[in-house]
Amino acid sequence: MSGRQDIEDLIDMMARLPGLGPRSARRAVLHLIQKRGRLMAPLAQAMQNVADSARECVRCGNIGTADLCDICADERRATGEICVVEDVSDLWAMERSGVFRGRYHVLGGTLSALDAVGPEELRIPALVQRVGDEQIGEVVLALGATVDGQTTAHYIADELSGRCKVTSLAQGVPVGGELDYLDDGTIAAALTARKSL
C-alpha cells in the first residue's frame, strides 16, 4: 500500500511544476516508471545533484554552483557593462541570443506598489554599489515592456543618473512579425523610434 502512495506523492509533486497539471504529471510519471532504469534513476540523480549544488551568484544573482556564477567568473566577459534583467529566465534568454558580452544583474522582480515590492527587495542598492565598485560605463536595462517593468527602469535610471550611461532595449516590430498582428502600442513605439535607412 505504501508503495502506491509513493507513486501518488510523486505525481502530486510533479503536478505542482509550472506547465504541468495532474493529467500530464501522471503521464510523465508513468513514462518514467516504464523507463525507470534508463531514465528515472538518472533523472532523480541529476535533480539531487542540482538541488545540492545550485546557488545564487553573490554578485549578480544568476544561478550557478559556486559563489560566483560562470559569467561573473569568466575573464573574457566585457567588464564595464552590466545588463539588468528581472529574472534568471530573462538572463538565460539574453544569453541564448548570444549578442551581449558583458555581465548581468538579476533584480529578482520588478517594483510593484500593489505587491509592496520596493527597491530594497530588488537588489537595486547592490546594483548601485556595483556600478561604483566595478567602474561600469554602461548599464543596459533589459526589463519587460510592462507598466511595472518600465516603472522599475525609470527608477533605476534616476538612481544611476550621473554615475554611468543607462540604455534600454529598443522597442519595435519583432523579427518575423507582421504588422497586421501587432498591437497598437508596439506599432506606435516602432514608428516613434523609426530610423533612416
Place this chain on the structure above:
Amino acid sequence: MSGRQDIEDLIDMMARLPGLGPRSARRAVLHLIQKRGRLMAPLAQAMQNVADSARECVRCGNIGTADLCDICADERRATGEICVVEDVSDLWAMERSGVFRGRYHVLGGTLSALDAVGPEELRIPALVQRVGDEQIGEVVLALGATVDGQTTAHYIADELSGRCKVTSLAQGVPVGGELDYLDDGTIAAALTARKSL
C-alpha cells in the same frame, strides 16, 4: 563550469518527458532551483524512491512496489472478473471512475500487424491462463475504440470463447456530450445500441 552543465543536463532530461519541451523544461527546472530546499530535494528523493521500488505486478502487469500489485493483493476485490486494458494509464483511468470492483489485466499495447505486435508480445497467453486458473466468470474488454483496439478485442473474444463470458465497454454519447460536436461513427454506434427508457 561543470555546475552549469549539471543544470543543462537536468533540463535536457526533463525536456524528454511527455508533455514537456525545452522551453517548459527550462521553466520547471528554474522553478525547482528557486525552491530547491522545499521542492527540489524532496522531489528528487521521491523520484529515487519510486525508481528503486516500482515494478510490474507479476499477475496483472499493473505498477506497484511488490510482486503483486495493490489491487491483486486486495482481498476485497471481486474475484471472478477481469477487466482487460491496453496500458497502466487506462487501468488508472478505470480506477478513477471507481465502478469496477474486480481485478485487471494489462496487455501492454494492442495487436498491430504494422508494428509486428502479435499475441505473444501482449500477455494474451497469460490472460488465457488466468481465466482457467482463477475461475473467471467474466472478462470485460476495456480497449480503445480504434481499429487496433477492436482487432485485439475480437482476437481475445475468440481465444476465450467457451471459457467465460466476454463483454466490452458500451459505445455511445459521452456524458455531457452534445450531438452537434460528435463524430458520425459515435452517433451511429449510439443509435445502434439505443435502449428503452
